Each structure stands twice: as structure tokens, then as C-alpha cells.
Amino acid sequence: MRKLSIALNLLLTILVIVFIIDIITNIITCLFNLGIMAESLVDAVLVILLAYPALYIFIFRPMSDEVAKHQKAAKELRRLAAIVESSDDAIISKTLDGEIVTWNHGAEKVYGYTQAEAIGKPISIVVPPEKKDETTDILKKIARGEPFEYFETTRIRKDGTTIYVSLTISPIYDESGAITGASTISRDISERKRIEKVKDEFIGTVSHELRTPLSITKEGICLILDKIPGAINEEQVRILTISKNNIDRLARIINSLLDISRAESGKIKARHEAFDIVSVVRQAMVIFEPKIKEKRLALRSELPKNSIIIHGDPDSITQVLTNLIGNSYKFTDRGSIDISIKETAENVEISVADTGIGIARENMMKLFGKFQQFGRMRGPGEKGTGLGLAIAKGIVTAHNGKIWAESEFGKGTRMTFTLPKKA
Amino acid sequence: MAMVKRKILVVDDEIDFLEMIRLRLEANNYTVITAINGDEALEKFAKEKPAAILLDILMPGMDGIDVLKKIRKTDTKVPVFIITAFSNEERFSVANKLNASGFIVKTSDIQKEIQSITSAIAIAENFKKSS
Numbered sequence: 121m122r123k124l125s126i127a128l129n130l131l132l133t134i135l136v137i138v139f140i141i142d143i144i145t146n147i148i149t150c151l152f153n154l155g156i157m158a159e160s161l162v163d164a165v166l167v168i169l170l171a172y173p174a175l176y177i178f179i180f181r182p183m184s185d186e187v188a189k190h191q192k193a194a195k196e197l198r199r200l201a202a203i204v205e206s207s208d209d210a211i212i213s214k215t216l217d218g219e220i221v222t223w224n225h226g227a228e229k230v231y232g233y234t235q236a237e238a239i240g241k242p243i244s245i246v247v248p249p250e251k252k253d254e255t256t257d258i259l260k261k262i263a264r265g266e267p268f269e270y271f272e273t274t275r276i277r278k279d280g281t282t283i284y285v286s287l288t289i290s291p292i293y294d295e296s297g298a299i300t301g302a303s304t305i306s307r308d309i310s311e312r313k314r315i316e317k318v319k320d321e322f323i324g325t326v327s328h329e330l331r332t333p334l335s336i337t338k339e340g341i342c343l344i345l346d347k348i349p350g351a352i353n354e355e356q357v358r359i360l361t362i363s364k365n366n367i368d369r370l371a372r373i374i375n376s377l378l379d380i381s382r383a384e385s386g387k388i389k390a391r392h393e394a395f396d397i398v399s400v401v402r403q404a405m406v407i408f409e410p411k412i413k414e415k416r417l418a419l420r421s422e423l424p425k426n427s428i429i430i431h432g433d434p435d436s437i438t439q440v441l442t443n444l445i446g447n448s449y450k451f452t453d454r455g456s457i458d459i460s461i462k463e464t465a466e467n468v469e470i471s472v473a474d475t476g477i478g479i480a481r482e483n484m485m486k487l488f489g490k491f492q493q494f495g496r497m498r499g500p501g502e503k504g505t506g507l508g509l510a511i512a513k514g515i516v517t518a519h520n521g522k523i524w525a526e527s528e529f530g531k532g533t534r535m536t537f538t539l540p541k542k543a
Numbered sequence: 544m545a546m547v548k549r550k551i552l553v554v555d556d557e558i559d560f561l562e563m564i565r566l567r568l569e570a571n572n573y574t575v576i577t578a579i580n581g582d583e584a585l586e587k588f589a590k591e592k593p594a595a596i597l598l599d600i601l602m603p604g605m606d607g608i609d610v611l612k613k614i615r616k617t618d619t620k621v622p623v624f625i626i627t628a629f630s631n632e633e634r635f636s637v638a639n640k641l642n643a644s645g646f647i648v649k650t651s652d653i654q655k656e657i658q659s660i661t662s663a664i665a666i667a668e669n670f671k672k673s674s
Binding site: 331332333335336338339340342343346348349 | 560
């Protein structure tokens with residue numbers, strides 16, 4: 121249908137052109153017959169008139185289309201360049217050999233080098249000597265077409281100061297689809313890092329400063345409860361016991377805050393050793409076995425017979441397991457607690473499943489937040505801090521793993537976390 | 544046979560903590576000498592010849608590690624227990640090199656810590672007698 125209309129249009133245009141040419145030819149012939157125009161001029165005008173449609177269709181129109189296309193592309197380029205130039209983030213492109221090709225205003229601000237100083241230089245001018253391999257590895261990965269995720273690292277400014285940056289790196293393709301370079305968007309996150317450090321130090325110091333008066337208060341109560349200064353009656357014992365239990369609770373909160381601060385600041389990674397995850401899980405189970413049996417719950421496990429060696433901090437992983445098994449124990453009154461380890465090509469997957477009270481749908485999103493407690497009105501027993509799963513998440517994340525929950529309210533919960541087998 | 548009360552030197556810049564430890568140790572049949580800084584600790588150590596020392600690590604001025612270093616120059620055997628508010632592995636390893644006998648973590652049950660310390664002192668004394 122569309123083709124037919126184009127053909128008709130073309131035919132009509134040609135007819136109109138032929139008609140116009142015919143009129144002009146007649147006019148010129150008249151002018152010539154009347155002796156107003158010379159014969160040579162008449163020939164020239166006739167040639168131009170007859171050739172114009174062909175010139176228009178085959179030369180003038182394609183040329184003007186091409187110009188319009190170029191103008192549009194140039195406009196788009198100027199628009200993108202304006203965006204790149206106005207960005208506060210450093211946007212840099214480089215060849216696969218690491219030679220800087222473009223360097224925006226943001227890069228000048230972040231790294232201190234002007235465009236003229238940076239273009240043509242190797243990207244290593246902003247990389248600390250100890251991280252040279254990092255850039256080489258990145259460019260190799262990009263050249264292989266592997267995706268590169270966001271990561272944080274350090275770089276050096278022209279004035280020699282070290283800054284923390286976040287990097288997002290993508291490949292640059294040419295028309296044929298071949299990778300010719302990489303573009304990097306880097307953001308100066310030094311201020312955020314500084315605030316994080318201050319926060320960690322603050323939590324650390326506050327926790328430390330809180331512990332001493334806490335221990336003094338607790339020991340004072342313990343001395344009286346142990347009747348060292350003299351006899352006390354049953355009511356006094358009862359009141360002081362409540363006080364002591366709550367001091368213990370406060371101490372647990374402080375310890376948990378320190379743990380979170382440690383996990384979030386990545387200090388857990390500092391302890392990095394090879395250990396057998398299967399035996400760590402087995403040991404954690406042994407700790408809970410008597411308590412779980414006492415509650416008449418079944419403790420079942422599905423563990424591999426062989427050991428699986430992974431890298432990280434075994435004490436922290438024990439803490440994750442203690443928190444998860446502890447929760448299952450606390451929130452399960454009937455049924456079982458099942459612990460399993462599954463091994464995949466890249467990860468170890470550890471699950472703790474129970475037949476307990478489960479988690480309401482509206483609480484699932486808040487599960488890993490700080491100071492979150494659900495179903496805490498569960499009668500006597502040690503009160504929680506609401507920090508257990510936040511700590512677990514912090515530790516698992518610090519190990520480059522993932523943690524998640526599946527639960528059906530009233531039926532039970534399954535908590536799973538993964539740890540990469542390779543460090 | 545009359546029990547001879549053993550002397551123990553407790554060093555901590557927290558006076559209230561010293562008082563609690565003193566009460567607990569006296570209840571365990573110790574004579575307690577206290578010091579609130581490193582200099583006082585060294586002076587009382589030389590003068591009183593205690594059977595053991597409980598030593599706080601974090602103190603203004605001369606800290607616990609420095610005190611321990613100086614004590615070890617004159618006495619390599621006296622049991623020294625390090626008091627600390629929280630674990631700090633680097634300091635622990637220094638303390639271990641200087642032959643510290645153990646640690647008291649301030650937040651744990653002091654009563655239990657003292658129990659293990661008193662038995663450690665008893666073992667150390669028996670070892671001294673038999674060697």
C-alpha cells in the first residue's frame with residue numbers, strides 16, 4: 121500500500137516537472153522566435169532545465185540529507201559533551217593500553233590535572249604505585265569484554281594526596297563492535313570515607329568508654345549478690361538480679377554495636393585465614409545441641425562428609441551461625457531445626473531452617489535492619505538486642521557473600537547465606 | 544596452719560574499678576595493694592613484693608605494656624594479668640611476648656575472672672616451690 125502511494129507520488133511529481141519544463145520551453149521558444157533571446161542561450165537554459173531533475177534526485181537531495189544528518193549528530197555530540205563537561209564526576213576515556221583520550225572538567229577537579237596535562241598520558245599518573253596491577257587487570261578484563269562492577273579504591277591527585285574514589289568502568293566499542301578502549305566514571309568519596317571512619321571511631325570509643333563504668337556497676341551488684349559486704353534478703357536478691365541481667369543486656373548491645381562497626385568498616389576482612397566451613401558449622405551445632413534437645417526440638421543436619429576450605433574470619437562466621445541458630449532456637453517451640461551446607465561451583469551455601477513462628481510479610485523488608493525485633497514479647501529468657509541479623513549481614517557482606525530469608529508466617533523460616541569458595 | 548594472706552598489686556587508673564576488684568580479692572583472702580598509674584605501680588611493686596599483679600593496659604602516661612616491660616627487667620616470674628576493656632590483638636601479642644600470665648576482660652564476669660586468676664596464682668606458686 122505504502123509502495124503504491126510512493127510510486128504514485130513520484131509519477132505525479134515527474135508529470136508536474138515535465139509540465140513545468142514544457143511551459144518554460146514554450147516560453148523560451150516564443151522569446152527566441154520573437155528575437156529576444158540568442159540561440160546559444162536558449163540551448164544552455166534548455167540543457168539545465170532538462171538536467172535539473174536528475175541533478176536534484178541524484179546529487180543535491182542526498183547531499184542535503186547528509187548535511188542534515190551531520191548537523192543532527194553534531195548537535196547530539198555537543199549535548200553529550202555539555203553533560204560530560206558539567207558533571208562533577210571525573211569522566212575519562214582511555215585506550216586499552218591505558219592512554220588517556222578524554223578528560224572532562226570533573227576529572228580536572230577530582231585529580232588536579234588539566235585536560236592538556238592529562239590527555240595522551242598514561243592513566244597510571246593517578247594510580248598509586250601499589251595499585252598499578254589493578255589498572256592493568258581492569259583493562260585486560262575490559263578488553264576481554266567482561267563486565268566490570270562498581271568498586272571503591274584509592275587514587276593519587278596531582279598534588280600527591282591520596283583520595284578514595286568509586287569507579288564505574290565500561291568498554292568503548294567502534295563501528296564494527298570491537299572494543300577499543302574504556303570509559304571510567306570516578307567519584308571522589310574521600311569525604312564519605314572520612315565520615316565513616318569518624319563514625320567507627322566514635323562507636324568504638326563510646327563503646328569502650330561505656331564498658332568500664334558498666335563493668336564497675338555490674339561488679340558492685342555482684343559483690344552484694346555474693347553477700348561479700350553482708351547478708352541480704354530475698355527481695356533484695358530479686359531486685360539486684362533484675363538489675364544485673366539488664367546490665368548484661370546493655371553489655372550485649374554495646375558488644376553488638378562494636379561488632380557492627382567492625383563489620384561495616386571492613387575490619388573483619390583483616391583476619392583472613394583458610395578454614396574448613398563444614399567443621400565450623402559442626403562446632404556451632406554442638407554449642408546449641410543441649411539447649412535445642414532440652415526444648416524437645418529435633419536438630420537435623422545435612423553436611424558434606426568432606427571438608428570445604430574457604431577464606432575469611434572463622435570467628436565471625438561462627439557468630440553468623442550462632443545468631444541464625446540462636447534465632448531459630450528462640451522462635452521455635454515445636455518441630456525441628458535443620459542445618460545444611462550445599463556446595464556449588466563458586467559458593468558454599470549454608471541454610472538454617474526451622475518450623476517456628478515465622479516472619480510476617482511486612483517485617484521481611486526490615487529483617488536485616490538495626491534494632492529490629494519481631495515477636496519479642498515471648499516471655500522469659502534473654503532479651504535480644506535486635507542487632508543479630510544486622511551483624512550477620514555485615515559479616516557475610518564483608519566476606520563477599522549474600523544472606524537472605526524465606527519465611528511463611530506461622531510455619532517457619534529458612535535463613536540462607538553464601539560464602540565464595542575463592543577469596 | 545594459719546593461712547598467710549597473699550599480696551596482690553592491682554594497677555588501674557579507674558579508682559572505682561580498683562575498689563571493686565579490691566573487695567572481690569579481699570573476699571578471696573588476698574591482701575590488696577592498689578596503684579593508679581605506672582610510676583606508683585613500679586614503686587609499690589619494688590617495695591611490697593606482691594605475689595601477683597593485675598595490670599590495666601590503657602592508662603594515661605606510662606601504659607600497662609611499659610610497666611610490664613620494666614617489671615620483667617627485674618622479675619621474670621611474677622604472674623602478671625592484663626586488665627583490658629576489649630580485645631586488641633596487637634597488644635595481646637606484645638603482652639604475651641612479655642610473658643603475661645593471662646587477661647581479665649573488664650566486661651566479662653569479674654567474679655569468674657578472679658576465680659581463674661586465683662587458681663593461676665596457686666599453680667604458679669606451686670610451680671615455684673617445686674622448681
